[in-house]
Amino acid sequence: xxxxxxxxxxxxxxxxxxxxxxxxxxxxxxxxxxxxxxxxxxxxxxxxxxxxxxxxxxxxxxxxxxxxxxxxxxxxxxxxxxxxxxxxxxxxxxxxxxxxxxxxxxxxxxxxxxxxxxxxxxxxxxxxxxxxxxxxxxxxxxxxxxxxxxxxxxxxxxxxxxxxxxxxxxx
Numbered sequence: 001x002x003x004x005x006x007x008x009x010x011x012x013x014x015x016x017x018x019x020x021x022x023x024x025x026x027x028x029x030x031x032x033x034x035x036x037x038x039x040x041x042x043x044x045x046x047x048x049x050x051x052x053x054x055x056x057x058x059x060x061x062x063x064x065x066x067x068x069x070x071x072x073x074x075x076x077x078x079x080x081x082x083x084x085x086x087x088x089x090x091x092x093x094x095x096x097x098x099x100x101x102x103x104x105x106x107x108x109x110x111x112x113x114x115x116x117x118x119x120x121x122x123x124x125x126x127x128x129x130x131x132x133x134x135x136x137x138x139x140x141x142x143x144x145x146x147x148x149x150x151x152x153x154x155x156x157x158x159x160x161x162x163x164x165x166x167x168x169x170x171x
Contacts, residue, residue: 001026001040001171008170009044009163010053017054020118021088028126033135041167042138042146047088047125049160050150057121058113059085059092066092073098086115088125089150100124103131 003022010018025044029035034043051057063084066074073095074080085092091100097108097115104127106114114120129135137146143164147157 001029005170006044009167010048011166012053013048013055021054021122024118024122028122032126032130034126034129036139037168037171038141039135039138040171041164042134042143043126043129044167045143045160045162045164046129046146046150048163049156050085050090051088051121054088057087057116057118059090069093072096082112086112086124087121087128089128091115091124091128096128099131100127103127 001022003018006022006025007013007015007018013021025047029040029043034040048054061084063081065080066072066084067078067080068074069080072079072083072093074083074093076094079094083092083094083097091097094109097112100106100115101108104123106120108115108120108124115124132149134146134149137149143161144154144157147154147160
């Protein structure tokens with residue numbers, strides 16, 4: 001994917017963010033075999049929606065809503081805020097941060113803010129996508145299922161679907 005293609009897809013992204021994220025996306029998407037039109041379109045639509053066109057690598061909300069959410073591994077006071085959504089896909093919860101730390105050899109548990117940096121935000125999102133088996137799901141063209149796995153439901157589905165169709169068109 002070229003910078004120009006990403007610019008045509010992520011129409012609200014700044015040129016600085018296009019130039020920052022295009023090479024990172026190319027590197028990490030390739031590393032995690034997020035290759036081919038269906039996979040790339042589903043991944044790009046997801047991260048464009050989740051990050052507000054590469055504007056946010058940290059969830060805007062405080063994270064208090066995740067406090068004591070055992071399903072996210074938030075078992076200590078303050079975990080909800082500490083492990084709120086970060087990365088291009090907004091990885092959430094102590095359990096996910098621990099899995100990412102172990103898999104990638106970066107201590108996101110003790111330094112969660114690292115996941116906000118463009119390189120780690122992209123790496124973690126590609127790793128998580130792969131770990132969740134989303135390449136296979138994307139291959140089926142079932143973008144609703146991709147969204148459900150990423151989001152736990154269909155919040156923002158029309159926006160996600162808009163970016164998915166745009167990505168398919170450009171790629």
